[in-house]
Amino acid sequence: MHIGEISGYKLGQATRDAFGDALKDLAAEFPDVVTVDGDVGNSTRTEPFALANPERGFNVGIAESNMVSVAGGLAAAGKTPVVASFACFLLCNAFDQIRMSVAFPGLNVKLVGSHAGISIGEDGPSQMGIEDVALACSLPGVSVVVPADGISAKAATRAMLEHSGPLYLRCGRPKVAELYGSGIDFEIGKSIKLRDGDDVTIIANGLMVAAALDAAHMLEKEGVSAQVIDMHTVKPLDEEAIVAAAKKTQRIVVAEEHLAHGGLGSAVAMVVARSGPGRMAFVSVGDTYAESGDADGLLEKYGLTPAAIVQAVRSVR
Amino acid sequence: MSELKEKARILRQHICRMTTEAGSGHPSSSLSAVEVVTALFFGGFMKYKADEPNWPDRDRFILSKGHAVPVLYAAMAEAGYFGVDELLTLRKLGSPLEGHPNMKRLAGIEASTGSLGQGLSLGVGQALGCRLDGRPSHIYVMTGDGEMGEGQVWEALASADKYKLANLTLIVDQNRYQQTGAAKDVLDMGDFAKKIEAFGWHVQTINGNDMDEVVQALKTAQGVTDRSTAIVSKTQKGFGILPVLEEAGDVNFHGKPLPPAMLEQALALLAK
Numbered sequence: 001m002h003i004g005e006i007s008g009y010k011l012g013q014a015t016r017d018a019f020g021d022a023l024k025d026l027a028a029e030f031p032d033v034v035t036v037d038g039d040v041g042n043s044t045r046t047e048p049f050a051l052a053n054p055e056r057g058f059n060v061g062i063a064e065s066n067m068v069s070v071a072g073g074l075a076a077a078g079k080t081p082v083v084a085s086f087a088c089f090l091l092c093n094a095f096d097q098i099r100m101s102v103a104f105p106g107l108n109v110k111l112v113g114s115h116a117g118i119s120i121g122e123d124g125p126s127q128m129g130i131e132d133v134a135l136a137c138s139l140p141g142v143s144v145v146v147p148a149d150g151i152s153a154k155a156a157t158r159a160m161l162e163h164s165g166p167l168y169l170r171c172g173r174p175k176v177a178e179l180y181g182s183g184i185d186f187e188i189g190k191s192i193k194l195r196d197g198d199d200v201t202i203i204a205n206g207l208m209v210a211a212a213l214d215a216a217h218m219l220e221k222e223g224v225s226a227q228v229i230d231m232h233t234v235k236p237l238d239e240e241a242i243v244a245a246a247k248k249t250q251r252i253v254v255a256e257e258h259l260a261h262g263g264l265g266s267a268v269a270m271v272v273a274r275s276g277p278g279r280m281a282f283v284s285v286g287d288t289y290a291e292s293g294d295a296d297g298l299l300e301k302y303g304l305t306p307a308a309i310v311q312a313v314r315s316v317r
Numbered sequence: 318m319s320e321l322k323e324k325a326r327i328l329r330q331h332i333c334r335m336t337t338e339a340g341s342g343h344p345s346s347s348l349s350a351v352e353v354v355t356a357l358f359f360g361g362f363m364k365y366k367a368d369e370p371n372w373p374d375r376d377r378f379i380l381s382k383g384h385a386v387p388v389l390y391a392a393m394a395e396a397g398y399f400g401v402d403e404l405l406t407l408r409k410l411g412s413p414l415e416g417h418p419n420m421k422r423l424a425g426i427e428a429s430t431g432s433l434g435q436g437l438s439l440g441v442g443q444a445l446g447c448r449l450d451g452r453p454s455h456i457y458v459m460t461g462d463g464e465m466g467e468g469q470v471w472e473a474l475a476s477a478d479k480y481k482l483a484n485l486t487l488i489v490d491q492n493r494y495q496q497t498g499a500a501k502d503v504l505d506m507g508d509f510a511k512k513i514e515a516f517g518w519h520v521q522t523i524n525g526n527d528m529d530e531v532v533q534a535l536k537t538a539q540g541v542t543d544r545s546t547a548i549v550s551k552t553q554k555g556f557g558i559l560p561v562l563e564e565a566g567d568v569n570f571h572g573k574p575l576p577p578a579m580l581e582q583a584l585a586l587l588a589k
Contacts, residue, residue: 066441070441073428104419
């Protein structure tokens with residue numbers, strides 16, 4: 001059983017695949033876009049773009065520091081570089097390069113991290129980006145987008161290229177439930193309410209949005225009415241939607257495939273602390289590294305399931 | 318040539334004055350690089366328009382050793398990017414002449430640097446971008462010798478070779494000292510020329526405080542059209558005011574301005 005199945009959603013594309021398809025499709029429309037890779041383009045899915053546009057694809061080898069600064073240089077020369085690697089290597093290995101060669105000068109570099117979260121599975125903790133959102137959010141002027149499914153990842157890719165300034169797009173490895181089969185109106189910084197409810201608000205991003213929808217479905221049977229918000233943009237945060245949710249339901253649960261500190265949960269809590277009223281609970285990887293294993297087993301073991309969200313909802317009721 | 322030497326003398330005066338006025342900064346690290354920067358800006362090597370800093374076809378100078386930015390500000394002021402008087406606002410609140418280069422605040426600065434090791438990669442990116450757009454721009458990057466300890470520089474050297482970036486020139490300002498002492502004592506990198514050559518680059522080694530040698534090397538570099546070119550510029554930290562630093566018993570004189578009395582001595586040396 002996949003996440004999202006309880007609430008009737010079928011498996012769709014992985015967000016990395018959707019990003020890769022969209023990037024290739026948008027190549028002609030955005031002629032200034034170039035890709036910069038650290039030799040994992042066939043994993044991050046920049047490869048189809050680079051193969052179709054060889055003069056616009058730069059694989060600088062296994063050298064993430066250089067990769068990010070080269071992207072900064074390309075942006076300073078007027079190009080729109082999309083620099084992609086595993087989320088952990090991009091944000092952690094090249095963090096100072098993102099700080100100094102991208103964020104501080106405010107250059108128009110698009111950072112794309114694939115293999116985010118623990119759902120990459122068997123390759124294990126060294127390959128899991130679970131600090132990336134916190135690191136990206138810490139940088140002034142950098143927008144942070146975490147799409148929930150393939151359709152929103154495609155829309156986010158277009159929005160990213162239309163956006164002026166540095167932006168981090170977080171993608172995942174596994175196929176995820178398709179939530180936006182009937183279309184999406186995607187805008188950076190504008191959350192999407194996927195389900196309305198009166199008793200509690202579940203705010204999530206990435207694959208935890210489908211888990212939140214499943215949880216809402218389960219809660220309904222207990223007589224609890226939960227609304228679900230896809231907070232695909234962590235920065236700039238849709239504060240208006242959070243304030244409205246706090247007013248309406250008082251109780252807010254945040255779910256994300258990321259460490260407890262510095263991610264979506266922290267960002268939402270800052271808003272609720274200011275605006276009130278609210279009691280909150282958090283579903284995340286917590287304060288630990290994970291381990292190797294199958295994706296579903298890992299999500300279960302580390303508490304990133306619809307059941308874990310239901311549990312969190314009960315804790316704030 | 319005598320005009321260039323005269324300009325170099327004026328740049329040195331600016332460097333000493335503005336850092337003493339600021340009460341902090343890296344005058345000795347700036348002084349070693351004066352001949353190269355002077356030749357680039359005033360010897361006809363760099364094409365730029367001071368009144369149109371973002372002219373797309375300009376050549377670009379990236380100061381990767383960002384702490385030496387007084388030499389760049391001095392050159393930019395003399396070139397007309399801003400008034401010479403503004404040099405005395407260095408490092409002061411509200412001034413775009415920050416302690417390290419900030420491209421967001423000062424037009425004409427081509428890269429925000431200060432975290433060592435990133436400038437050459439930025440140069441590779443700019444060289445790739447300009448070439449892709451068919452621009453004639455040439456990218457000059459200056460690193461320090463201590464900075465060559467950063468692994469990223471060697472990543473950048475390798476990637477420049479991959480793309481045969483003939484529009485990229487690296488100048489290593491080998492002034493032989495870094496923060497805590499002699500470069501050879503801190504991390505002896507051996508012969509930069511051999512190492513950089515091994516990465517597929519064209520390399521020249523010169524006395525970088527000799528204007529004739531600098532001009533000749535930049536001319537030779539312009540003639541290299543099939544790969545990136547490097548100039549290992551052997552210099553002396555504090556060149557131009559060395560007797561003053563020697564008298565003070567500190568020829569490194571890293572990261573501090575000349576006290577007023579020393580400034581007077583230095584300016585006297587630089588007066589002729």
